[in-house]
Amino acid sequence: MRRLRKNTALTIGIIGCSFFISFSGIYAGTGTTPAAQTARSYEIQFHTIKLHGQLDYNRLNRMGVTKVVYRVFEAVEKEGGLYFNNTQFNTLQPALEQLIAEFDFKKLNLCAWMMGRKFQWLTDTSLFDYRYENDSRQAIAKLDIFNPDAVRKLIAVYKELASRHIDCILIQDDFTLRYNEGFSSWGKAQFTSAVRAPAVEKLMMADGTPYNQAWKRVKMDQLNKVLKSIVENCKMVNSALKVGINIYYETPAFPDKAETWYGHNLKEILDTGVDNIYLMSYQRQIKDEMKWNEERNRAFFKETVEKAYNLCKEKLVVKLQIRDWKTAERIPVEEVRAYLDLIPPQVERVCFTPVKVEDYDYLEELIGVAAKNAKDREEKGK
Numbered sequence: 001m002r003r004l005r006k007n008t009a010l011t012i013g014i015i016g017c018s019f020f021i022s023f024s025g026i027y028a029g030t031g032t033t034p035a036a037q038t039a040r041s042y043e044i045q046f047h048t049i050k051l052h053g054q055l056d057y058n059r060l061n062r063m064g065v066t067k068v069v070y071r072v073f074e075a076v077e078k079e080g081g082l083y084f085n086n087t088q089f090n091t092l093q094p095a096l097e098q099l100i101a102e103f104d105f106k107k108l109n110l111c112a113w114m115m116g117r118k119f120q121w122l123t124d125t126s127l128f129d130y131r132y133e134n135d136s137r138q139a140i141a142k143l144d145i146f147n148p149d150a151v152r153k154l155i156a157v158y159k160e161l162a163s164r165h166i167d168c169i170l171i172q173d174d175f176t177l178r179y180n181e182g183f184s185s186w187g188k189a190q191f192t193s194a195v196r197a198p199a200v201e202k203l204m205m206a207d208g209t210p211y212n213q214a215w216k217r218v219k220m221d222q223l224n225k226v227l228k229s230i231v232e233n234c235k236m237v238n239s240a241l242k243v244g245i246n247i248y249y250e251t252p253a254f255p256d257k258a259e260t261w262y263g264h265n266l267k268e269i270l271d272t273g274v275d276n277i278y279l280m281s282y283q284r285q286i287k288d289e290m291k292w293n294e295e296r297n298r299a300f301f302k303e304t305v306e307k308a309y310n311l312c313k314e315k316l317v318v319k320l321q322i323r324d325w326k327t328a329e330r331i332p333v334e335e336v337r338a339y340l341d342l343i344p345p346q347v348e349r350v351c352f353t354p355v356k357v358e359d360y361d362y363l364e365e366l367i368g369v370a371a372k373n374a375k376d377r378e379e380k381g382k
Contacts, residue, residue: 040345040347040348040349040350041066041348041349041350042349042350042351042352042363042367043067043069043317043349043350043351043352044351044352044353044355044359044363045069045351045352045353045354045355046354046355046356046357049070049071049083049095051070051099052095052098052099052102053102054357055068055103055104055108057104057107057108059360061107066108066109067108067109067110067111067167067168068103068108068109068110068111069111069112069113069168069170070096070099070110070111070112070113071083071113072084072095072096072112072113072114072161073113073114073115073172074092075115075118075119075120075172075174076120076121077120077121077141078120078121079121080092080119080120080121081121082157083095083096084096084097084112084160084161084164085097085160086157086160086161087156087157087160088153088156088157088160089119089121089157090121096112096164096166097164100164100165100166103165105165109167109168110165110166110167111166111167111168111169111170111242111244112161112164112166112168112169112170113169113170113172114158114161114169114170114171114172115171115172115174116171116172116173116174116175116176117129117142117143117145117154117174117175118141118142118172118174119141119142119143120141121141122141122143125139126147126149127143127144127147127149127150127153128140128141128142128144128184129142129143129144129145129181129182129183129184129187130144130181130182130183130184130187131178131180131181131183132180132183132201132204132205133180135202137183137201140181142174142181144184144186144187145177145182145187145222145223145226146182146184146186146187146189146190146222147184147186148186151226151229154226154230155226155229155230155233158230158233158234159233159234159236159237161234162233162234162235162237162238162241163237163238166241167240167241167242168241168242168243168244168275168276169234169241169242169243169244170243170244170245170246170276170278171227171230171243171244171245171246172246173246173247173248173280175223175227175245176223176261176262176263176264177219177220177222177223177262177263178261178262178263179205179260179261180205182215182219182222182263183201183204187199187218187219187222190218190222191204191214191215191218194214194217194218194221195211195214195215195218197211197214207260216259216260216263219263220259220263220264220265220268223263223264224265224268224269224271224272227245227269227272227274228272228273230243231243231272231273231274232273235273242275242276243273243274243275243276244274244275244276244277244278244317245269245274245276245277245278246278246280247264247266247269247277247278247279247280248261248262248264248280249279249280249281249282249286249304250262251264251265251266251269251279251308252266252279252304252307252308252311253300253303253304253307266308266311266312267311270311270312270315274315275315276315276316276317276349277308277312277315277316277317278317278319278351279304279305279308279312279316279317279318279319280319281301281304281305281308281318281319281320282319282320282321282325282353283297283298283301283320283321283335283336283339284321284324284325284331285321285325286300286301298338298339298342301339301342302342302343305318305342305343305344305347306344309344309346309347313346314348316347316348316349317349317350317351318343318347318349318350318351319350319351319352319353320336320339320340320350320351320352320353321352321353321354322336322352322353322354322355322359322362322363322366323353323354323355330359330362333362333365333366336352336366337366340366352366
């Protein structure tokens, strides 16, 4: 098992400013739709937000594209902000509104990919969370999920986003409470109120102790409460809006660790009313972090996806990486195909990430072979 503190900087860095496009399970080059693939669609995540005037709707339609998920935040210190007009945070530019103005909604759906609570450009320290590290509390530029003012601000900006002409919202993977976070005065006060015990940081951090178990429960309850409120408020603005959330692969694979690392419990997240769970099952990242050989990694990947599907069913979207996070080089089709073929046919959606415009041919080959493999498996099963 790897170190407790997970570093996702490489993942965030290579993704940069991105959006997703979803592909139908029909591969345009085959002219056929294998029965096993009828319900499956594919999504791709681009590396840039500079798409205005660059979406080839006809080509996307020929590939079976159904949805664009567009990144609307920049999570960098000082220069960060949002890519849509809002009254709560810094607006870098109204890129979303510009895209909406030219978007062909008759051919594609539009989804906004929004950050959860890591607003690194925050200057209002009263909204900051605190982590406990090196025997001291340290302010961090993340919205304090226990602070009512911070929660109201977060919900307000989500409602503003939901009021735009979009079809869905995807919540970024920073909507977590990591193992050493949540130690603001508000968080400690909530612990004391719920547990009827003093909020002693070292005891709350001591893994496996009653204090620690109670603290994890408080954090998960608060995260789920806020997530449920985001979903409900967004749907009050637009009842047809869908809301999804990114989760780490540990959440279905190692439930106890996920509760400690992120404050996440998959069943409880589903109970908040979210419409989609995006499982970040990045095969090369998993292999690198777990220090496994390819055979063991594939077995783990398959097992993790199956665990996630057993809980999420039709709400599950499985994510695969097509570029190496460290080098940004494209992963060979054969390697990605091997993992794609491990995904159970019941899974209706798969997301490839990160993608560039020049990857269209690559994706057409990948998706076409996947459809052919599914058809071959179906015929062998008859």
